[in-house]
Amino acid sequence: MANMEYNVPSERWPAHPETATLEGKNKFIGFWTFLAGETALFASLFATYLALKDSVPSDDHLLAADLFQLELAFVMTMFLLTSSLTSVYAVYHMRNNNFSKMQLWLGITVLLGLGFLALEIYEFIEYTHLGHTFRSSAFGSAFYFLIGTHAFHVCIGLVWITLLILRNAKRGLSVYTAAKVNTAALYWHFIDVVWIFIFTIVYLLGVM
Amino acid sequence: MAEIKQEPISQKKLEYIRRERTKEMRQQMVSFALMIFLTFVAFGLVAMDLDASFVIPIVIGMAFLQVILQFYYFMHMKDKGHEYIKLMMLTGMFFAIAFVTTFIYIVWIGAPIE
Amino acid sequence: MASATKKRGVGPVIWDYMTTVDHKKIAILYLIAGGFFFALGGIEAMLIRIQLAVPNNDFLSAGLFNEVITMHGTTMIFLAAMPLLFAFMNATVPLQIGARDVAFPFLNSLGVWLFIFGGIFLNLSWFMGGAPDAGWTSYASLSIKSPGHGIDFYALGLQIAGAGTLISGINFVTTIISMRAPGMTYMRMPLMTWTTLVASVLIVFAFPPLTIGLFLLTFDRMFGSSFFLVETGGNTIIWEHLFWIFGHPEVYILILPAFGIFSEIFATFARKRLFGYSAMVFATVLIGFFGFMVWAHHMFTVGLGPTANAIFSVATMAIAVPTGIKIFNWIFTIWGGSIEFTTPMLYALAFIPSFVMGGVTGIMQAAAPADYQYHDSYFIVAHFHYVIVGGVVFGLLAGLHYYWPLMFGTMLSEKLGKISFVLFVAGFHMTFLIQHFLGLWGMPRRVFTYLDGQGYNTSNMISTVGALMMAVAVIILLINIIITVAKNQKVGRDPWGDGRTLEWSLPLPVPHYNFAQTPLIRGLDAYWIEKKENDGKMMPAESLDDFHMPNNSIIPFVISLGLFVAAFGALHFASGKEWAIDAVSDLPQHPWALWVLILGLAIVFISMGVRSWKDDLGYYVTKEEVLKDLEEQERGAK
Numbered sequence: 001m002a003n004m005e006y007n008v009p010s011e012r013w014p015a016h017p018e019t020a021t022l023e024g025k026n027k028f029i030g031f032w033t034f035l036a037g038e039t040a041l042f043a044s045l046f047a048t049y050l051a052l053k054d055s056v057p058s059d060d061h062l063l064a065a066d067l068f069q070l071e072l073a074f075v076m077t078m079f080l081l082t083s084s085l086t087s088v089y090a091v092y093h094m095r096n097n098n099f100s101k102m103q104l105w106l107g108i109t110v111l112l113g114l115g116f117l118a119l120e121i122y123e124f125i126e127y128t129h130l131g132h133t134f135r136s137s138a139f140g141s142a143f144y145f146l147i148g149t150h151a152f153h154v155c156i157g158l159v160w161i162t163l164l165i166l167r168n169a170k171r172g173l174s175v176y177t178a179a180k181v182n183t184a185a186l187y188w189h190f191i192d193v194v195w196i197f198i199f200t201i202v203y204l205l206g207v208m
Numbered sequence: 209m210a211e212i213k214q215e216p217i218s219q220k221k222l223e224y225i226r227r228e229r230t231k232e233m234r235q236q237m238v239s240f241a242l243m244i245f246l247t248f249v250a251f252g253l254v255a256m257d258l259d260a261s262f263v264i265p266i267v268i269g270m271a272f273l274q275v276i277l278q279f280y281y282f283m284h285m286k287d288k289g290h291e292y293i294k295l296m297m298l299t300g301m302f303f304a305i306a307f308v309t310t311f312i313y314i315v316w317i318g319a320p321i322e
Numbered sequence: 323m324a325s326a327t328k329k330r331g332v333g334p335v336i337w338d339y340m341t342t343v344d345h346k347k348i349a350i351l352y353l354i355a356g357g358f359f360f361a362l363g364g365i366e367a368m369l370i371r372i373q374l375a376v377p378n379n380d381f382l383s384a385g386l387f388n389e390v391i392t393m394h395g396t397t398m399i400f401l402a403a404m405p406l407l408f409a410f411m412n413a414t415v416p417l418q419i420g421a422r423d424v425a426f427p428f429l430n431s432l433g434v435w436l437f438i439f440g441g442i443f444l445n446l447s448w449f450m451g452g453a454p455d456a457g458w459t460s461y462a463s464l465s466i467k468s469p470g471h472g473i474d475f476y477a478l479g480l481q482i483a484g485a486g487t488l489i490s491g492i493n494f495v496t497t498i499i500s501m502r503a504p505g506m507t508y509m510r511m512p513l514m515t516w517t518t519l520v521a522s523v524l525i526v527f528a529f530p531p532l533t534i535g536l537f538l539l540t541f542d543r544m545f546g547s548s549f550f551l552v553e554t555g556g557n558t559i560i561w562e563h564l565f566w567i568f569g570h571p572e573v574y575i576l577i578l579p580a581f582g583i584f585s586e587i588f589a590t591f592a593r594k595r596l597f598g599y600s601a602m603v604f605a606t607v608l609i610g611f612f613g614f615m616v617w618a619h620h621m622f623t624v625g626l627g628p629t630a631n632a633i634f635s636v637a638t639m640a641i642a643v644p645t646g647i648k649i650f651n652w653i654f655t656i657w658g659g660s661i662e663f664t665t666p667m668l669y670a671l672a673f674i675p676s677f678v679m680g681g682v683t684g685i686m687q688a689a690a691p692a693d694y695q696y697h698d699s700y701f702i703v704a705h706f707h708y709v710i711v712g713g714v715v716f717g718l719l720a721g722l723h724y725y726w727p728l729m730f731g732t733m734l735s736e737k738l739g740k741i742s743f744v745l746f747v748a749g750f751h752m753t754f755l756i757q758h759f760l761g762l763w764g765m766p767r768r769v770f771t772y773l774d775g776q777g778y779n780t781s782n783m784i785s786t787v788g789a790l791m792m793a794v795a796v797i798i799l800l801i802n803i804i805i806t807v808a809k810n811q812k813v814g815r816d817p818w819g820d821g822r823t824l825e826w827s828l829p830l831p832v833p834h835y836n837f838a839q840t841p842l843i844r845g846l847d848a849y850w851i852e853k854k855e856n857d858g859k860m861m862p863a864e865s866l867d868d869f870h871m872p873n874n875s876i877i878p879f880v881i882s883l884g885l886f887v888a889a890f891g892a893l894h895f896a897s898g899k900e901w902a903i904d905a906v907s908d909l910p911q912h913p914w915a916l917w918v919l920i921l922g923l924a925i926v927f928i929s930m931g932v933r934s935w936k937d938d939l940g941y942y943v944t945k946e947e948v949l950k951d952l953e954e955q956e957r958g959a960k
Binding site: 012013014015032035037039043044046048051077084085088186189192193196197200204207208 | 217225232247282289303
């Protein structure tokens with residue numbers, strides 16, 4: 001039994017391949033624990049943002065209500081929500097041991113994520129032109145730190161999923177790679193969870 | 209440590225698992241539709257320029273609803289084996305609300321609560 | 323692999339420790355590095371006490387004094403107490419739950435190297451233009467104004483070390499949740515494991531707010547943002563909140579594992595089952611939860627308003643209840659036991675009254691109106707040294723003596739141990755008891771000297787003499803360690819003779835795979851049960867077979883090094899820039915800073931990519947190898 005049994009033949013493909021090994025189970029529990037920590041991290045960011053919202057040095061500085069556009073935030077939300085669904089598809093196919101479809105849906109997730117990121121960069125450039133920058137006010141600092149940390153998470157998620165698609169292209173699906181894909185999918189969903197609070201608390205409550 | 213002790217799955221069992229998965233996928237589609245719907249309503253309410261004290265609690269409530277859908281259906285928190293995870297995320301959320309509340313009310317800008 | 327640790331040169335041994343993922347070796351790394359920083363923090367403490375020994379002293383200048391007190395606090399909390407606790411957690415927890423390693427051996431190694439590099443970075447400030455000088459709490463109103471790079475070292479060094487702690491916390495939670503041996507239910511876990519679990523959960527929730535707080539400080543000082551700059555809309559109270567949201571749970575992160583160590587020691591040397599085990603578990607969890615709900619009691623005098631003060635005041639007093647439960651349970655454990663006065667037991671016995679005194683003054687400060695009197699006086703200094711030295715450091719010293727045979731296979735001298743115990747405990751009370759009164763007489767904390775004729779002279783001298791006694795005690799402890807290592811007299815299985823929990827059932831030195839066969843756990847105090855009801859051998863839960871172990875890796879070291887390099891880039895990034903804050907805008911510009919920052923981060927991300935790209939499948943320990951080891955142990959026992 002001294003050889004590795006990661007490559008399970010399809011008739012023995014487990015119902016939950018991502019947690020079939022002890023390593024997979026550890027990854028699953030460890031990553032959720034990490035996400036719990038991320039909750040505290042983003043809570044601190046939201047708290048800082050709310051404390052410093054519209055806190056600007058002079059009267060002529062732009063405030064949240066002047067800046068945010070609902071249309072853009074709405075489109076970005078749609079991109080990210082849909083990408084969350086596509087990564088659900090990827091996990092579904094992973095559990096069904098359907099490697100090529102899993103890769104396809106992961107690829108679509110990355111494309112949607114890129115779309116979201118592009119809009120976010122466009123938004124940042126817009127605001128910078130309007131004089132709302134990281135250094136212009138405490139409001140600006142808090143805004144860019146909160147949204148920027150989320151955008152940084154999106155970047156990490158994109159690089160991570162892309163790396164997984166590439167590295168698994170030759171290796172195929174095994175209980176070893178399944179655990180990796182599942183973890184990345186959880187991460188991607190969590191990014192979406194954070195965004196739900198961002199569009200509600202920053203954008204929706206911001207324009208009111 | 210690494211090897212899995214997975215018995216071959218019988219044809220019947222496999223069909224059952226597949227069926228369950230399809231069912232789950234249907235649930236996920238429904239929750240996605242709900243999430244899109246909630247997003248529409250939230251943006252709509254704000255765009256309609258209603259009274260803030262009416263809109264804010266609703267919009268925040270809907271955000272929590274969306275997050276619950278995301279956690280339970282997209283991230284499989286409804287499945288068994290997630291008891292510890294529910295406990296951790298609930299604790300995290302509780303702390304998160306505590307942090308945010310303090311930062312709104314007691315950062316000593318203006319009048320702190322009496 | 324690790325089985326080939328017979329006689330080797332220095333080079334391979336160092337390489338082995340740099341790449342190791344074995345929790346027992348990582349425990350030793352934590353012990354050595356933590357011990358080093360403990361000595362450093364101790365030297366700083368001595369400098370403070372020498373400066374304050376007589377009025378109007380000029381042994382240290384005012385500025386240097388500020389740097390010394392800041393570094394003393396920061397070093398002791400982040401670089402000494404926490405790593406030393408991690409040393410014992412690493413050394414015991416996987417063994418107590420019957421696991422062959424932690425859940426993420428790679429991350430375990432990453433955690434220790436991040437801590438070591440963070441600690442080195444922080445202490446390099448001494449040689450690179452001055453240490454941080456805004457106190458260990460580094461309140462933003464003060465730290466933003468602090469000229470030079472001191473605070474930058476604080477923010478970046480703690481960021482790196484804190485990342486390591488967070489990673490280790492996640493690792494321990496996962497290990498305890500998912501890697502317990504068959505039969506090891508939650509309510510059969512030894513208290514050390516329970517307290518580690520709760521402390522790790524606290525780390526998971528408490529360190530991210532610190533991360534954010536440190537980022538805000540970093541951005542303000544090095545990247546031109548204005549979170550704390552009032553003139554552009556900033557608010558320095560945010561730092562206080564974030565720091566104490568982290569800082570209060572932090573003291574429970576420190577004390578809970580110490581409680582765990584004491585619980586093990588009381589049960590072992592009273593030769594009794596721990597009294598009220600389930601109440602102890604309940605109290606541990608409750609302390610952990612309350613620990614998060616009370617942070618603003620550090621900020622009563624900020625002016626949060628009576629409502630907020632009242633809420634946090636009541637919540638703070640509530641913590642006394644579970645802590646009281648614990649104290650009574652320990653006393654009842656000793657009650658009627660057949661007590662053996664070993665060095666660890668002596669520390670444990672001294673801990674109870676010392677810690678209760680610290681706890682009682684804590685309740686005094688929890689009353690918000692009274693706290694206005696105590697705030698920023700030596701009363702506070704006395705209080706937190708009573709809980710941290712009387713609780714955590716006693717726990718560390720007790721743990722050092724108690725777990726030394728488990729970690730190194732030899733016994734520390736009991737005679738020297740008892741001498742250093744007497745000196746340490748006497749010196750501790752002499753140093754800090756009088757400081758309560760100094761505080762009530764009006765001596766403020768963090769002042770570098772005081773005038774003659776205020777009635778502080780004698781008390782400060784007593785305090786300094788007490789501190790000297792503690793220093794002598796630590797030197798005797800070091801001599802003890804050196805003698806023990808030089809003699810190298812090996813001891814066998816269950817060296818204390820009364821081991822109750824699973825870790826003592828293992829042969830010494832513990833094989834690198836810990837358990838030849840995963841044991842079956844039949845109840846609380848698993849090993850004791852087998853000793854009383856059986857032949858004193860753990861029953862195996864699996865047949866003897868090949869099993870799987872993780873590979874060593876240098877990547878954790880490289881990632882930590884990358885962050886270390888990046889930190890130097892960030893440090894000099896704002897120097898002399900026009901947008902920089904006043905504190906660093908006069909310094910010479912460093913155009914290379916950005917490139918160093920990018921280089922460091924590139925090292926980090928490329929290493930992470932490599933780690934993700936390669937399959938790391940580990941290796942197998944064969945049945946034959948295990949059988950050979952078992953035979954050898956058999957022969958050794960005869």
